Amino acid sequence: MTGRTRAPRSTYRCSECGHQAAQWVGRCPSCQAWGSLEAAAAAPAAARPRVVAAGAPSSPARRIGDVGLDVARARSTGVSELDRVLGGGIVPGAVVLLAGEPGVGKSTLLLEVAAKATGRVLYVTGEESAGQVRLRAERTGAVHDELYLAAESDLGAIVAHIDELRPDLLVVDSIQTMSTADVDGSPGGVTQTRAVTVALTGLAKDRGLPVVLVGHVTKDGSIAGPRVLEHLVDVVLSFEGDKHSTLRMVRGVKNRFGPADEVGCFELRDSGIVGLPDPSGLFLARFGGPPVPGTAVTVVMDGRRPLPAELQALVTGKDIPSPRRAVSGLDNARVAMLLAVLEKRAGVRLHDAEVYAATVGGMRVTEPAADLAMALAIASARSDVALPADVVVLGELGLAGEVRRVTGLDRRLAEAARLGFTHALVPPDPGPGPPGMKVTEVHDLASVARMFK
Known part of the structure; x- marks a missing residue:
């Protein structure tokens, strides 16, 4: 009895997220995109590739101690704040993905890197013409003899440019x-x-060419781009910033060559983007001035970097049936709990x-270590009694009103002392504080809130 050959069964693949379905539907069940499923016939079993014996290795295996490190040394990008996040610079052959919302300043930052990097740089733009990039370079002072522009969107043309220029x-x-x-697709x-990322990654590893990729994401990260590439690249950087503020932050999300929790601070100006080795002035609006009710200063840890944060509160009205709560730069649920x-x-x-x-300066504060400072700012605003201007407040609050310990307390206090604060309200058992700073232990919220009654 002869069996009949079963025809290959068609499947449907989403062109946006890659989800596969057995039958066509109008809306992708995974990414919710409309009309994105396309027919893709499955190959018959006889035509599917079989596992064959591997060929000769491209290079012999070596002892790990014999592997040279010179080719894996990080090279400076010319932008110190970016080097800080990368762990000293960019490694030859590394693929870096810089992701962020459109218009946040990614192209401006990378044009600055391209102008200051050592060696020949090839800048490929698929969104703008070469003339538009040249105009931005003129405005930011990024015109350089070893910087080459190519307005291309085809992978083959990019590889041809790389073969011709041999960029660094x-x-x-x-x-x-x-x-x-x-x-x-x-x-x-x-x-x-x-497919393009895999090809560029293979090219980078084969030639020792560092590659920086720009990726756009929406606020919820739902776009088909960086979210599906994080496992392919070596470094993932998140470029953050509020459109209404000049502050920009580059945050490490993944880094195979250095710390993955570092952050670099930048300021976006008319002349370009400038690194901020000491961004404290952006976050302390009234430091050195008279104390104001409803204001408290704390120090948050952004990665390994202690940053001062000024928290402000305003409490107004009485006997309002449905009072309003408005929060900016803070977590709504956390403020409601406080x-x-x-x-x-x-x-x-x-x-x-x-x-x-x-918060002040467009800073985003979600760390629990700012709980006590936010609570005291609200209590100060309610009673119209200001905290002393030289006081910094640190501590997490529990639902019972107790003040809990925070990590990195010594680094936070050292940063506060460097900025000129002379008194700190901290959780119990803080240890010795910095020289010249008075450290006061706070066990519960009720004891410290009495000063505002």
Whole structure:
């Protein structure tokens, strides 16, 4: 009895996220994109490739102690704050993904890197023309004899430019605009983006060429780009910043060659982007001036970097049936919890008043170590009694009103002392403080909130 050959079963693949489905549907179940599923016939079993014996290795295995380190030494990018996040510089053959929202300043930063990097740099732009990039370079002073521009979106053309110029650094802006004729899909989709990244990664490893890729993400990170590339690249950097503020931060998310929790601070100006080795002035609006009710200063740890943060609160009104709560730069749920703890454990009446809480300088504070400072700022605003201007407040609050310890207390206090603060309110058992600083232990919120009554 002869069996019949079963026809290959068709599958449907989403061009946006790569999800596969057995039948066509109008909306992708994974990424919720409409009309993105396309038919892709599965290969018959007889035509599927079989595992064959491997060929000869490209190079013999060596003892780990015999492997040279010269080719893996980090080289400075010319931008000290970026070097800080990268762990000293960029390693030859490394692939770096710089991800961030459109318009945050990624292209401006990388144009600065391309102008200051040592050696020949190839800057490939798929979003702008070469003339537009030249105009930005003129404005920011990034015109350099060894900086070459190529307005390309095809992978084959990029490889041809690399073969001709032999650059020491390649910048691709952005990876979503690049495509290759070897795979199906539209530019920016998962299939094209992954294929181009895999090809550039292989090229980088083979030639020892450092590559920097620009990737755009939305606020929820749902775009098919950097989120599917994090496991392919060596370094993932997140470029953050509020459009209404000049502060920009480059935060390490993944780094195979250095710390993955570092942060670099920049300021976006008309003349370009400038690194801020000491950004404290952006976060302390009234330091050195008279104390103001509703203001408290704390020190947060952003990665390994202690940064001062000024927290402000405004409490207004009385006997309001539905009072408003507005939060900027802080976690809404955390502030709501602090309001409940203040009213229940410290006796501060807030349920019928409007409360506004914010940070200074466009800083985003989500660390629990800022709980006590935020609570005291709210209590100060309620009673209209200001904290002394030379006091820094550190501590996490529990639901019972107790003050809990925070990590890196010595580094926080050292940074506060360097900035001129002479008194600190800290959790129990802080240890010896910096010279010239008075350290006061705070066990619970009720004891310290009495000063505002």
